[in-house]
Amino acid sequence: MKKDLGLVQAVYPMPVLMVAAYDENEKVNVMNVAWGQICDEDKIILFIGEGKKTWLNIKESKAFTVALADEAHMDAADFFGIASGNKINDKFERTGYHAAPSDKVHAPIIEEFPVVMECELLEFLHTDYVDGIVGKIVNVKAEEAVLSDKGKVEPEKIHALMFDQFQHGYYATGAKVGQAWNAGAELMKK
16 A cells, blocks of 8 residues: 655656866866766756756857766765755865766766766756757767677666665666567567
């Protein structure tokens, strides 16, 4: 029997995304965003409120990168979520991490995170209920260490962080348990 829990943001898992953009002085800022998702074959939506430092930077630069946070870099990923670039001027520098300019968009790539999407700003969404940033993914880069022999990202090698809204914990992705578009194939025969 299920027990009432009241209002809980009960979507699990949620990705831990590192969103990076330059400000007007080419200074790097990174933000931890758990409320983001692929929304089309080549588009991503990030639910970032207006006025956040990263929001302001994306508005200025018209581009951003989105990296998958991983277990090995959980401390910095968490810091990027609890520290505000509007209040801490040396937020990125405090981590000792490294940024390189993307060769596809005007945005920084944080070198420590293994997989990154390079994105152009498409639009800001603002309704009574949602604030979002939609970007066009123009390229994906990945460290060779997380690639298969066929050159595809292997999720088991990333140990990507997932955020849980229930207890505010981080979890790392693990073993593959099935094949999409195949695990339910037998039910199609009924």
